[in-house]
Amino acid sequence: MRALLLLAALAAIAAAIALSAQPRRPPSSAQRPPASATTPTPTPAPPRVDRVAINRQDRTTRRHRAREARVYDMRPLLSRLPLERRGVRIDLAGLAADDRTTVLAIDPGDRSRAHARRVYERALRATHDAREAYVLEWAR
Secondary structure, eight states: OOOHHHHHHHHHHHHHHHHSSOOOOOOOOOSOOOOOOOOOOOOOOOOOOOOOHHHTOOOOOOOHHHHHHHHHHHHGGGGGGGGTTTTTEEEEEEEOTSSSSSSEEEEEEEEHHHHHHHHHHHHHHHHHSSSEEEEEOOOO
């Protein structure tokens, strides 16, 4: 009796394996669900902006351009940013609250702050830049 029960269990296991190993066929067209009857709506196009409005975005006065040139002349390090040397990244972070001092973001990477400060000071010396024009913001 046990032998017969064991034989029946083995046959059931073999049948289950054989049925699961057969490749499945995709459903026929009669079994497929119908395609949706609605058509997709297109994405709306952005509004058209006339040429005058686009050109006004970048309009600056002669006085503004002169002031900007003076700032870059007084702070030659700005024209070299973003700067990455010896694992340290120095980048422009913004303008300080006094509207005169530039905020620089310094990311020392996996090195120390002392190493990053030395790299920053070397960059200032290399560009002949004054130290008073910047505030440093450390990444960590």
